[in-house]
Amino acid sequence: MHAFRGALSLLRWDAAVMMPRGSSEVRGEQLAALETEYHALLTAPKVTRLLDRAQANERGLEDWQVSNLREMRRQRDHAIATPASLISRLAKAAARAENQWAAARRENNFALFAPHLEELLLLVRDKAALLGQALNLPPYDALVDEFSPGVGTADIDAIFKALSRRLPGMINEAIEAQASTALAPISGKFPTSKQRALAVEVMKALGFPFDQGRLDESEHPFTEGVAGDIRVTTRFDANNPFDGLLGALHETGHAMYDLGIPVGWRDQPVGRDRGMALEESQSLLLEMIIGRGAPFLRYLQPLLQKHLGVSGPEWEFDALYARLTRVRRGLIRVDADEMSYSLHIMQRYDIEKQLLSGKLAVRHLEESWNSGMEQRFGTRPAGAADGCLQDVHWALGSFGYFPSYALGMVIAAQLWESLHAQLPEVETQLAQGDFAGVFGWLRENVHGQGAKLPVKELIKQATGQPLGASALLRYLQAKYLAAAP
Amino acid sequence: MHAFRGALSLLRWDAAVMMPRGSSEVRGEQLAALETEYHALLTAPKVTRLLDRAQANERGLEDWQVSNLREMRRQRDHAIATPASLISRLAKAAARAENQWAAARRENNFALFAPHLEELLLLVRDKAALLGQALNLPPYDALVDEFSPGVGTADIDAIFKALSRRLPGMINEAIEAQASTALAPISGKFPTSKQRALAVEVMKALGFPFDQGRLDESEHPFTEGVAGDIRVTTRFDANNPFDGLLGALHETGHAMYDLGIPVGWRDQPVGRDRGMALEESQSLLLEMIIGRGAPFLRYLQPLLQKHLGVSGPEWEFDALYARLTRVRRGLIRVDADEMSYSLHIMQRYDIEKQLLSGKLAVRHLEESWNSGMEQRFGTRPAGAADGCLQDVHWALGSFGYFPSYALGMVIAAQLWESLHAQLPEVETQLAQGDFAGVFGWLRENVHGQGAKLPVKELIKQATGQPLGASALLRYLQAKYLAAAP
Numbered sequence: 001m002h003a004f005r006g007a008l009s010l011l012r013w014d015a016a017v018m019m020p021r022g023s024s025e026v027r028g029e030q031l032a033a034l035e036t037e038y039h040a041l042l043t044a045p046k047v048t049r050l051l052d053r054a055q056a057n058e059r060g061l062e063d064w065q066v067s068n069l070r071e072m073r074r075q076r077d078h079a080i081a082t083p084a085s086l087i088s089r090l091a092k093a094a095a096r097a098e099n100q101w102a103a104a105r106r107e108n109n110f111a112l113f114a115p116h117l118e119e120l121l122l123l124v125r126d127k128a129a130l131l132g133q134a135l136n137l138p139p140y141d142a143l144v145d146e147f148s149p150g151v152g153t154a155d156i157d158a159i160f161k162a163l164s165r166r167l168p169g170m171i172n173e174a175i176e177a178q179a180s181t182a183l184a185p186i187s188g189k190f191p192t193s194k195q196r197a198l199a200v201e202v203m204k205a206l207g208f209p210f211d212q213g214r215l216d217e218s219e220h221p222f223t224e225g226v227a228g229d230i231r232v233t234t235r236f237d238a239n240n241p242f243d244g245l246l247g248a249l250h251e252t253g254h255a256m257y258d259l260g261i262p263v264g265w266r267d268q269p270v271g272r273d274r275g276m277a278l279e280e281s282q283s284l285l286l287e288m289i290i291g292r293g294a295p296f297l298r299y300l301q302p303l304l305q306k307h308l309g310v311s312g313p314e315w316e317f318d319a320l321y322a323r324l325t326r327v328r329r330g331l332i333r334v335d336a337d338e339m340s341y342s343l344h345i346m347q348r349y350d351i352e353k354q355l356l357s358g359k360l361a362v363r364h365l366e367e368s369w370n371s372g373m374e375q376r377f378g379t380r381p382a383g384a385a386d387g388c389l390q391d392v393h394w395a396l397g398s399f400g401y402f403p404s405y406a407l408g409m410v411i412a413a414q415l416w417e418s419l420h421a422q423l424p425e426v427e428t429q430l431a432q433g434d435f436a437g438v439f440g441w442l443r444e445n446v447h448g449q450g451a452k453l454p455v456k457e458l459i460k461q462a463t464g465q466p467l468g469a470s471a472l473l474r475y476l477q478a479k480y481l482a483a484a485p
Numbered sequence: 486m487h488a489f490r491g492a493l494s495l496l497r498w499d500a501a502v503m504m505p506r507g508s509s510e511v512r513g514e515q516l517a518a519l520e521t522e523y524h525a526l527l528t529a530p531k532v533t534r535l536l537d538r539a540q541a542n543e544r545g546l547e548d549w550q551v552s553n554l555r556e557m558r559r560q561r562d563h564a565i566a567t568p569a570s571l572i573s574r575l576a577k578a579a580a581r582a583e584n585q586w587a588a589a590r591r592e593n594n595f596a597l598f599a600p601h602l603e604e605l606l607l608l609v610r611d612k613a614a615l616l617g618q619a620l621n622l623p624p625y626d627a628l629v630d631e632f633s634p635g636v637g638t639a640d641i642d643a644i645f646k647a648l649s650r651r652l653p654g655m656i657n658e659a660i661e662a663q664a665s666t667a668l669a670p671i672s673g674k675f676p677t678s679k680q681r682a683l684a685v686e687v688m689k690a691l692g693f694p695f696d697q698g699r700l701d702e703s704e705h706p707f708t709e710g711v712a713g714d715i716r717v718t719t720r721f722d723a724n725n726p727f728d729g730l731l732g733a734l735h736e737t738g739h740a741m742y743d744l745g746i747p748v749g750w751r752d753q754p755v756g757r758d759r760g761m762a763l764e765e766s767q768s769l770l771l772e773m774i775i776g777r778g779a780p781f782l783r784y785l786q787p788l789l790q791k792h793l794g795v796s797g798p799e800w801e802f803d804a805l806y807a808r809l810t811r812v813r814r815g816l817i818r819v820d821a822d823e824m825s826y827s828l829h830i831m832q833r834y835d836i837e838k839q840l841l842s843g844k845l846a847v848r849h850l851e852e853s854w855n856s857g858m859e860q861r862f863g864t865r866p867a868g869a870a871d872g873c874l875q876d877v878h879w880a881l882g883s884f885g886y887f888p889s890y891a892l893g894m895v896i897a898a899q900l901w902e903s904l905h906a907q908l909p910e911v912e913t914q915l916a917q918g919d920f921a922g923v924f925g926w927l928r929e930n931v932h933g934q935g936a937k938l939p940v941k942e943l944i945k946q947a948t949g950q951p952l953g954a955s956a957l958l959r960y961l962q963a964k965y966l967a968a969a970p
Contacts, residue, residue, distance in 0.1 A: 004519070004522075007496060007515045011492060019714060020697050020698055022696035023697050026491060026713035032488070034488070034489070037489075041522075211506055212507040228511035229504060229505060229512065
């Protein structure tokens with residue numbers, strides 16, 4: 001099954017990076033066939049018998065084997081809970097909805113998408129209800145559990161409450177504090193080949209193994225493949241040399257997580273990442289906390305000169321730092337800074353819970369979105385394209401995923417706080433492009449744990465603290481509202 | 486199962502074109518897992534029951550459905566005849582043998598490879614015996630049948646007898662006739678990007694669909710993928726602008742075959758090529774008969790100027806034609822001209838039959854090879870690297886495959902003779918880069934038939950003649966020994 005996962009991942013990578021445009025139907029059939037077979041293997045009655053027998057003999061097992069068995073059963077429980085026919089109907093409805101979403105977004109017209117979202121939502125509700133029954137969880141919590149095992153709305157609500165009490169005020173303060181520093185505009189063209197060489201040098205310094213991995217370009221950055229053949233993509237913009245690099249950093253964070261799992265566990269269920277919140281914590285730690293931090297930018301600054309041949313005041317350290325830590329009340333999640341990012345997620349979390357429960361009807365989604373933005377950011381989007389149509393997730397039937405991003409930011413700050421306390425020399429190391437300390441700590445406390453522990457236990461063990469928002473608030477306070485670096 | 490085949494093909498393509506060097510173990514596991522599952526699907530008892538039931542109701546079926554059913558049973562019979570354990574042992578022995586073959590070839594030392602070939606041969610004999618029992622064929626014929634359904638040693642022997650009676654004398658005559666024309670040396674460097682643009686223009690003219698296919702580079706040219714996402718590779722040599730183009734022509738021949746199968750059959754067993762001899766007939770027709778023919782070279786000549794910026798006497802039509810039709814008594818199969826090519830295959834056919842039956846011991850293989858070459862070509866290789874170690878096939882456990890090449894050449898000439906007779910304007914068309922006539926005829930008579938008919942019936946239907954060597958001999962006589970073009 002590990003080999004099937006790897007093959008499926010390669011087929012998806014190829015579809016986004018190499019596949020000719022006209023081949024998506026053929027690829028869709030291949031993916032569906034392999035996924036169906038994977039599901040059949042996982043839900044075979046024989047698997048249940050084998051799991052039962054192994055569990056009856058659990059006393060003879062080592063710790064990691066007990067966790068491994070728990071993960072096997074968890075995967076099987078999730079797979080059995082949702083019948084293949086529902087999965088297949090969801091996949092087809094999502095394929096239609098995604099097309100319509102793209103069209104509606106182009107036309108800036110939510111009404112084109114609404115009926116497809118409604119159709120999809122009926123199926124997602126069925127799935128959530130079935131999963132909830134099987135896992136003994138409320139429907140929305142069951143969806144979240146797929147991405148972050150053991151985390152539920154109670155945890156998320158507590159975190160979002162703490163964040164929403166403090167963030168709006170902090171954002172105001174930060175914007176005020178930054179108002180006096182004007183950003184010098186960046187001009188010139190930055191050819192892809194040069195941006196690529198820069199990204200490759202940074203990735204090599206991070207420890208990305210180019211003999212067992214690749215960096216390519218795709219419309220949206222992603223990480224696919226498995227440890228041993230890991231494939232990262234980014235998107236280079238000839239007018240902006242930062243987005244491509246930060247995308248590569250983000251994805252390398254995911255890749256390093258997968259690569260840090262013990263080699264002997266790689267083909268076992270316990271040898272997986274611990275869900276999407278943890279995955280995002282690794283990518284955001286690298287992209288946001290490290291990648292937009294002063295030490296890393298001291299290392300990066302001469303590399304920008306070397307690879308892009310740039311110079312001038314806008315390329316000096318102070319200007320770079322100011323640019324990459326700019327706080328803005330923006331409309332678009334993927335362009336958000338690290339301070340306002342979580343507010344974008346809260347907006348989505350509130351709305352998707354209401355959509356799932358039926359409290360919010362799809363026909364009122366756009367207005368609910370716009371008033372939410374007004375309340376949170378003081379601005380309303382001019383149209384749906386910059387509003388409730390900006391993300392693809394709901395069109396793919398992906399509900400319960402958004403919290404992973406905010407949880408990832410929260411966890412990243414918790415991990416960074418502990419790492420920093422235990423390894424005070426980390427800033428000096430980063431300024432020299434030495435990432436061994438960072439990844440040594442992460443491997444020991446996060447990567448090397450695989451899926452051995454549920455999310456909250458893993459964080460408690462790694463940081464000594466429960467999952468919570470205070471580390472993120474401390475981090476943002478210190479970085480944005482205390483003093484210049 | 487069609488989707489599995491496509492996925493497997495993509496994994497192989499990626500391994501040869503994109504995969505990082507250090508990832509072969511991971512990929513090997515993925516290929517093995519998917520192949521094992523494919524084999525399990527094909528040999529499931531349920532499939533036998535379904536086939537039996539369908540066959541009992543065969544009267545209600547259309548022609549192509551009857552053939553489809555026959556092909557299903559054929560695939561299943563082949564799969565059941567060889568137990569999974571034998572396949573797996575063969576795959577592992579072949580992986581070891583291939584490594585040792587590469588080392589032995591580098592060292593020019595057959596003794597390093599011999600014990601591995603012996604080990605492999607024992608397993609191949611088991612496979613041939615089991616297949617032979619199941620198919621009621623002699624062991625070697627059973628292996629050939631896998632590649633060219635319905636063709637056996639009796640057919641091959643008759644063809645090779647006719648060829649070996651005439652070819653040696655014709656080769657002498659041709660070499661003598663060409664002796665007076667010196668080939669002007671080609672100098673200069675031909676950048677890959679320019680060679681690629683040339684190949685792409687020619688492939689577009691041939692009708693290769695770049696919206697559902699790709700051209701890439703790999704160490705050895707090949708075609709993978711499925712219709713709808715077909716992937717051709719070639720290898721460009723900066724010192725020689727012909728090999729890369731001819732490789733692309735060869736592979737495009739394979740691709741056009743797959744693309745010409747009726748769209749409605751694509752995921753059915755009847756919607757496959759009719760085995761490797763037919764596949765090679767399509768690639769050799771394009772690479773050898775068309776690609777080294779006067780009309781095509783008239784079309785190509787200005788394209789060489791356009792893309793490579795070349796000029797001078799060595800780039801004029803006469804010089805091009807002389808270069809691409811040069812007959813030589815060479816030692817290396819893949820460098821052979823179309824006249825001497827079949828002799829190289831006969832050499833391998835004689836030897837592999839004797840190896841399989843045990844008449845020839847592996848320890849005598851090298852000497853047997855060298856004396857065979859002396860007899861056929863009047864030259865002995867200086868070492869094993871240019872002799873019995875030059876091809877990888879035996880190291881892969883692939884016995885019974887070589888005849889496909891010579892049969893392919895024979896069939897290509899038969900098809901060309903009929904096509905030419907029925908479409909006399911084809912030469913004018915080709916000289917203008919218009920391939921619609923050629924592929925129209927091939928689609929109707931070969932591609933569009935899929936696997937509906939056994940090889941010999943297909944050729945009889947397409948050409949009105951039985952499978953035989955006389956068309957090839959007529960073609961070579963006319964091209965090389967009659968008059969200048």
